[in-house]
Amino acid sequence: MKTRNTVYSTAKVGLLLVVLFSALPALANPIPFPEKPVTGPLTFAVTVAIFIEAICWVFCLWRFRKPRFFILWILGMHLITFPAFVGLLHFLDALRPAAAVVLGETFVVISEGFLVFLACNYLARAPKDAPPPGLLRCWLVSVVSNICSMIAFPLLTVVSDRFSWTS
Amino acid sequence: MSRSNSVGLRIKSFLLGLAILIGFGVFLILLPSGEPRYQNRTLTSWLKQYSRASLDETNQLAEAQEAIRAIGPGKAVPILLKLLATKDGRIDKWVLETSERFKLNFLHWQTELDCELEGVAGFEILGSNAAPAVSALTRLLDDPERSFTAARCLDDIGKPAENALCQCLTNSNPQVREWGVGALAGATDDVEVYISRIKGCLKDPEALVRLATVRAIGGQDNAPDLVVPILIRALNDPDAHVSAQAAESLGGFGTNSLPAYSTLTNMIAQGDQIRGRAAMTALAAITPTQAIPILSNTVVNGTAALSGAALRTLKSLNPELSRQMTLAELHSADVPHRMQALSVTGTFETETPGIAEALKLAAQDSDPEVARRANMTMREMVRKKTDSGQAAVQFPDDPSYEGKPLSEWLQTLRRSSEMPTNCVKALKNMGTNVIPVLLRRVEYKDPVFGLADFEVSMEGVTGLIALGDQAMPALPRLAELMDGEDGDLALRAMIGTLATGRDAVPYLMKGLTNRFPVVRSEAANYLTDEWSAQFPEERKRAVPELLTLLKDPDENVRKAATNGIKAIDPQAATRAGIK
Secondary structure, three states, X not given: OHHHHHHHHHHHHHHHHHHHHOOOOOOOOOOOOOOOOOOXXXXXXXXXXXXXXXXXXXXXXXXXXXXXXXXXXHHHHHHHHHHHHHHHHHHXXXXXXXXXXXXXXXXXXXXXXXXXXXXXXXXXXXXXXXXXXXXXXXXXXXXXXXXXXXHHHHHHHHHHHHOOOOO | OOHHHHHHHHHHHHHHHHXXXXXXXXXXXXXXXXXXEEOOEEHHHHHHHHHHOOOOOHHHHHHHHHHHHHHOHHHHHHHHHHHHHOOOOHHHHHHHHHHHHOOOOOOOOOOHHHHHHHHHHHHHHHXXXXXXXXHHHHHHOOOOOOHHHHHHXXXXXXXXXXXXXXXXXXXXXXXXXXXXXXXHHHHOOXXXXXXXXXXXXXXXXXHHHHHHHHHHHHOOOOOHHHHHHHHHHHOOOOOHHHHHHHHHHHHHOHHHHHHHHHHHHHHHHHOOHHHHHHHHHHHHHXXXXXXXXXXXXXXXXXXXXXXXXXXXXHHHHOHXXXXXXXXXHOOOOOHHHHHHHHHHHOOOOOOOOOHHHHHXXXXXXXXXXXXXXXXXXXXXXXXXXXXXXXXOOOOOOOOEEOOEEHHHHHHHHHHOOOOOHHHHHHHHHOOOOHHHHHHHHHOOEOOOOOOEOHHHHHHHHHHHHHHHHHHHHHHXXXXXXXXXXXXXXXXXXXXXXXXXXXXXXXXXXXXXXXXXXXXXXXXHHHHHOHHHHOOHHHHHOOHHHHHHHOOOOOHHHHHHHHHHHHHHOHHHHHHOOOO
């Protein structure tokens, strides 16, 4: 039984590491990123916005069953969802910018809610007595968290301007 | 809830979530493909190609035109209308600004201007085939931000948009009214109808609209009876440009515009430059004989600007009279009159009797600006002659080689960045008798004005350089030229000495004490650069003179001397306090 638990824990940590550090083969057309992929202020704004979103997730699902190091799972999830969002914007750039951003964000909300639902329902072990969050709740929290990060992003760019962080 | 129920709910939720995720993903993938396509590319992609191609990219333009026509107006027009109506909302603007700010160039967002241009391109290609869009475009005329674009598209549609174009004439946007005036010409078959439609625009509060109307009416050259009276009335327009345009148009009607004679002469008498010029040109076209006394009177009694214009107009009618009056005006007591006469002088041929002498005299004018302008005019006339190929300088005793005269070899030499070996060989084979001929070129002056001709002079210098060591006999004369009164010639003479290599170094050192700063600084530069590096001992002898030049009044000379000392003798530079 102990061996099984060890294997299970190792698999979970391994999965987390894979998510965090893996480089998935790019099968689609590559996106031509600019020479400087992320400028200083952009890195700052994106990073802090994702942190705010992660904190929001943790706060909203406080009483529910979650995997250990939940905040790391959320941050790791953004290694998939953020590039997916940017790629989607590139794919939808024939649309009006506002429409593309709304559709892209909707996709991110759905996928992040679904991924968190999977993590909480299939990977979480503790606390045993807490119920895992349902799919609808995950999507609702996903909406709230993404709204928070979307509100934070322009404010953070203003802050970076204020401190004159230029690229 | 039992454990099995809970597991069942989780599986159901998982399947539901997966289905929604996949469904939304599929929706997103299919979303951009709703546009009509040709050769697997969307309409907007073809429009983008067309609107972004430059006029000389004919293949790109033709390919896009073919594609958009193949897609057809039925499928294209709704999208074109959508593009025209596109406006950036606040979020759009923010996204566009943010993308630009963070240099996210991989996101090829379309601004509202891009969309507008693509829409316009589509209507331009489809032309009258886009007629189904007329009613929508007419509605767009009421949108102040899109009315001008709508008018342009209606213009492209042409005849089917006739009524809509009539509406443009009363649009609140003056640009639309202006465009409408011209556009309606292509959509109206009958001249009389067209003129009656646009005549009202002559009372438009905007001068731009009135100007376009006068131009459009003036363009109806097959209806002089209708047009001339309207144009005569337009001569009294409060805006000078409108009035001038009316005069210009009247000129195009020749003798049909004779009734305008008195109004035109009045316009000249009023002395306004814009109206007066146009009136004189019109009179010359309408009644040349009667115009001559009016023009000559204006030359004498008119303002300076009108006097110049009168001389020019007179030149087209009676060149001899114009020449005589121009020469007389060059002696006017009034400086602006002399300046105007000078500008007309430059329009005559150099050989015209009296012109060259008058210009040379004007170059000595007591007024420095007149003298400067005269010099400029002479140089300009020499340059024009050189450009036209009339001034290929050849001397009777020019040697030749392999059947080609020296001048041809020298021109080939001047046009090449490297020294062509056959030219060098040709010059060397011409022997020593080529040297006096080359020197004659170095100091050549235009025979008419007595001005140095840079091109011919440089031909001589290049020829000497090509001769290399064989140019030694030229050195004494070049040294004399270096001591002459002409700084530019002195510089060219010094450059000519470079051909002789080591033997040129004393001449460069002599150049360091030349009276002209340009010669001194160039001499210092030549003693510094790679050319003189082959003679280290010789150029080292220039250091004391270069040290003296550190106190030269000319900044360029001081800079060149500083660099020279640093390059030739770094220790001397340190001692002189040069860092």
